[in-house]
Amino acid sequence: MNTPHSLNSALYRIGAVSKLSGIPVPTLRVWQTRYGAFSPITTLGQHRLYNEDDVKKAVLLKSLTSQGHGISQIAGFSSTQLQQLLQTGSGFATAQAPESPGQATGTWAVIGQGLAHRLQSDTFSATGWGQPLPIQQVWADLAAASCNPLDQAPDLLMVSVNGLNEHTAQQIQAVAQQHAARKTVVLYAFGQTAAVSRLRHAGYGVHRDPLNDSALIDIIQSTRPPLSAPSWALDQLANPIPARQFSDEVLQRVANIPSQVLCECPRHVAELIGQLGRFEDYSRDCLNQSPKDAELHTQLNIMAATARALFEKALHMVATHEGISLKEAA
Numbered sequence: 001m002n003t004p005h006s007l008n009s010a011l012y013r014i015g016a017v018s019k020l021s022g023i024p025v026p027t028l029r030v031w032q033t034r035y036g037a038f039s040p041i042t043t044l045g046q047h048r049l050y051n052e053d054d055v056k057k058a059v060l061l062k063s064l065t066s067q068g069h070g071i072s073q074i075a076g077f078s079s080t081q082l083q084q085l086l087q088t089g090s091g092f093a094t095a096q097a098p099e100s101p102g103q104a105t106g107t108w109a110v111i112g113q114g115l116a117h118r119l120q121s122d123t124f125s126a127t128g129w130g131q132p133l134p135i136q137q138v139w140a141d142l143a144a145a146s147c148n149p150l151d152q153a154p155d156l157l158m159v160s161v162n163g164l165n166e167h168t169a170q171q172i173q174a175v176a177q178q179h180a181a182r183k184t185v186v187l188y189a190f191g192q193t194a195a196v197s198r199l200r201h202a203g204y205g206v207h208r209d210p211l212n213d214s215a216l217i218d219i220i221q222s223t224r225p226p227l228s229a230p231s232w233a234l235d236q237l238a239n240p241i242p243a244r245q246f247s248d249e250v251l252q253r254v255a256n257i258p259s260q261v262l263c264e265c266p267r268h269v270a271e272l273i274g275q276l277g278r279f280e281d282y283s284r285d286c287l288n289q290s291p292k293d294a295e296l297h298t299q300l301n302i303m304a305a306t307a308r309a310l311f312e313k314a315l316h317m318v319a320t321h322e323g324i325s326l327k328e329a330a
Contacts (some may be wrong), residue, residue, distance in 0.1 A: 142172065165192050188206070266323075
């Protein structure tokens with residue numbers, strides 16, 4: 001952490017720190033409030049004043065983040081530690097800081113020019129990542145995405161639409177399947193409940209726009225597999241879990257079959273699938289306040305989804321045995 005301010009040391013306002021370090025004022029504020037990089041004193045007039053060590057630390061942080069270090073991992077280091085990190089190079093960096101989002105491997109694709117411009121803007125990069133996201137393909141709309149296939153399956157497909165109805169949801173699913181996207185996130189301004197549910201049941205992240213940068217960063221971060229996740233989790237992420245096979249209506253119908261007519265296995269299995277599906281959604285959307293939170297919830301989501309897929313197979317088995325229809329109602 002920073003050393004206490006000395007009354008005899010020179011003090012600087014944030015604008016001066018920005019000029020001396022070359023870091024935009026908004027970025028300095030985010031690094032201070034979100035990551036605790038600096039501990040300025042506050043005057044009676046509510047002005048924050050920074051000392052010479054803060055200026056030195058800002059310069060070091062700029063150099064290190066430009067090399068790919070994540071600000072969340074190094075913000076709490078002292079100036080001496082940051083200087084050592086800068087001098088020792090990539091070996092120490094590998095041990096102390098995880099891969100930054102800007103160094104993500106794989107292909108990232110975006111549908112929607114406005115969203116792509118936002119994600120690639122200097123403001124968004126400074127707020128959340130320190131460098132632009134590795135977007136390798138941008139399409140103006142769903143029609144363009146369906147007509148221009150990629151050479152490599154995207155690691156993340158982000159879709160921005162104004163209106164989300166059943167037809168649009170079907171188009172999104174078709175495009176995601178066509179490009180074999182590992183993860184798909186949909187942002188919409190206005191939407192129908194049935195269309196939103198359809199995509200969420202298929203395992204897509206669906207969120208109402210507009211979102212502030214912090215919320216959007218959390219959504220993107222939640223789509224990335226944690227680097228420290230166990231091998232079984234990474235294997236599962238490399239082989240996406242199948243989309244949900246049964247709607248809530250089908251599960252409810254099976255669960256309501258009178259127990260005196262059949263054995264109770266269909267009802268129990270249908271109830272378990274419903275509970276696992278709800279927890280799957282909950283763990284995916286749960287608030288992540290730190291990288292550890294994101295890692296935990298990613299693993300919980302994988303476990304729940306894996307169990308849900310297994311019980312869906314079980315429901316097929318017992319339904320076939322008992323002669324129960326699992327088709328959607330006409």
